[in-house]
Amino acid sequence: MKSFEKEWKEYNDRLTKYSMSKGMYDWDLFTLLNYVEKIPKNGSYVELGVSDGSSLIAVAKFRPDIECLGVDVNSNSPVNNIITSEGITNAQVTFDDSCNVSKSWDWDIDLLFIDGDHSIPQIFYDTIGWLPRVKKYGYMLYHDYESPGNAKFEVYKLKNVFEDHSKYDLYIPSEKDIISTSMMIVQKLW
Numbered sequence: 001m002k003s004f005e006k007e008w009k010e011y012n013d014r015l016t017k018y019s020m021s022k023g024m025y026d027w028d029l030f031t032l033l034n035y036v037e038k039i040p041k042n043g044s045y046v047e048l049g050v051s052d053g054s055s056l057i058a059v060a061k062f063r064p065d066i067e068c069l070g071v072d073v074n075s076n077s078p079v080n081n082i083i084t085s086e087g088i089t090n091a092q093v094t095f096d097d098s099c100n101v102s103k104s105w106d107w108d109i110d111l112l113f114i115d116g117d118h119s120i121p122q123i124f125y126d127t128i129g130w131l132p133r134v135k136k137y138g139y140m141l142y143h144d145y146e147s148p149g150n151a152k153f154e155v156y157k158l159k160n161v162f163e164d165h166s167k168y169d170l171y172i173p174s175e176k177d178i179i180s181t182s183m184m185i186v187q188k189l190w
């Protein structure tokens, strides 16, 4: 797993410049960018749960050649204004419930980043709704895998679904390597 120090500095500079909420720690961003790097040219990145846009904008800046689409239920988010201020042309956000958006979505997805409501019902809704849109060998990255003490953070419960499943490859960097990131990575093999 590579680190991306320049992108991490730019990420933190943007947080200060726009008073954005911080969505990621350093190895969360590095892990995300390691997988964003695998997206083919002209491919697609979708993020469920964008908040102020800290991760979506970092991805869009890192890969100007891919399409970056965000979904967030909170239409008060400043993200689209920040996207415009930054001169970004490959990102946009739809404001609606992620389940509603999944029903009419008709683009294939190379990388789906799931970072919305972390309760188990919502994570299941997001997984079931969006899974058909993820390409064969595409990735789903789930954020906040590690917070088992917090009742609102139930991503870790999904490990059972994907572990040792012949149709998925599961990788949890914080368990396999000595990397402090709260990402759970699932590759779809079908």
Ligand SMILES: C[S@@+](CC[C@H](N)C(=O)[O-])C[C@H]1O[C@@H](n2cnc3c(N)ncnc32)[C@H](O)[C@@H]1O
Pocket (backbone or CB within 6 Å): 021, 022, 023, 024, 048, 049, 050, 051, 052, 053, 054, 055, 056, 071, 072, 073, 074, 096, 097, 098, 099, 115, 116, 117, 122
């Ligand atoms: C942890 S924040 C996202 C952080 C962001 N990815 C970042 O790195 O800055 C979670 C976001 O999910 C959104 N959210 C929660 N439930 C949602 C739903 N059902 N559909 C769409 N967005 C949702 C919230 O409004 C919130 O902005």
